[in-house]
Amino acid sequence: MNQFCIVIPNYNHIHAIAAVLDELKALQLPIIMVDDGSDESAKQVFSALDAEYDFLTLLTHAQNQGKGGAVQTGLMYAHKQGFSHAIQVDADGQHSLDDITKLIELSHCAPNNVISGCPIYDSSVPKHRYLSRYITHFWVWVETLSFDIVDSMCGFRVYPLSAVEELMSKQALGKRMDFDIEILVRLYWQGVKVTFLPTQVIYPENGVSHFRALHDNVGISWLHTRLFFGMLLRSPKLLWRKVVG
Numbered sequence: 241m242n243q244f245c246i247v248i249p250n251y252n253h254i255h256a257i258a259a260v261l262d263e264l265k266a267l268q269l270p271i272i273m274v275d276d277g278s279d280e281s282a283k284q285v286f287s288a289l290d291a292e293y294d295f296l297t298l299l300t301h302a303q304n305q306g307k308g309g310a311v312q313t314g315l316m317y318a319h320k321q322g323f324s325h326a327i328q329v330d331a332d333g334q335h336s337l338d339d340i341t342k343l344i345e346l347s348h349c350a351p352n353n354v355i356s357g358c359p360i361y362d363s364s365v366p367k368h369r370y371l372s373r374y375i376t377h378f379w380v381w382v383e384t385l386s387f388d389i390v391d392s393m394c395g396f397r398v399y400p401l402s403a404v405e406e407l408m409s410k411q412a413l414g415k416r417m418d419f420d421i422e423i424l425v426r427l428y429w430q431g432v433k434v435t436f437l438p439t440q441v442i443y444p445e446n447g448v449s450h451f452r453a454l455h456d457n458v459g460i461s462w463l464h465t466r467l468f469f470g471m472l473l474r475s476p477k478l479l480w481r482k483v484v485g
Contacts, residue, residue, distance in 0.1 A: 245323045248331050249310030251276040254285045256333035263337045272297045272314045277304030308419025319401040328397045335396045336440040346435050347398045353433045357396035359441040383467040384428050385478045390436045392421045403432045418463040425467055
């Protein structure tokens with residue numbers, strides 16, 4: 241029987257997190273929130289939330305590792321606790337949490353697949369972020385030799401934890417904004433299929449973004465370089481997969 245939990249990476253996101261937890265409470269799912277080395281004022285907020293919500297488990301990084309590092313900590317903890325699937329949700333209120341029930345339904349139908357949101361943006365999305373996604377889309381299509389991955393940057397997903405544990409036991413993954421892209425490509429290489437659900441994504445007014453324009457774009461560019469050469473090594477297998485369907 242599939243057992244689901246929710247994983248939330250959090251670095252100093254305090255303004256929306258209580259509302260996010262209140263909305264998630266109706267799902268009656270355990271929630272693992274990873275404090276990624278937040279400052280002392282944020283830690284006090286998180287501790288109060290941990291005391292208030294009995295469904296919440298708070299994990300803490302002594303130092304900031306990045307969004308990817310926080311998600312990995314949450315996923316591995318969930319796997320060790322015996323959960324079969326983990327739902328990744330951002331802490332800043334970007335995601336349409338009503339769609340979690342749809343993600344779960346799709347996961348029940350295809351339990352070995354990653355179920356990922358495919359963003360539908362409104363006018364709140366920064367134009368440079370919107371356009372830069374298409375650069376990554378192009379490279380992911382090259383790296384997988386397919387158009388199967390429609391979007392590789394949405395951090396609103398259901399992960400089958402046995403496949404994630406298999407991957408992470410043999411491959412170190414990026415710990416910052418490159419994580420969402422890398423894990424999806426490498427799981428695809430591993431034979432894990434991806435199912436997409438269109439979902440509304442907003443950029444909240446006065447929201448705090450931890451995307452570092454220079455450092456994270458350089459990191460993502462270096463990731464695509466590594467994945468491109470990884471694709472070359474795997475190209476016979478990827479092409480054969482297309483032939484046999």
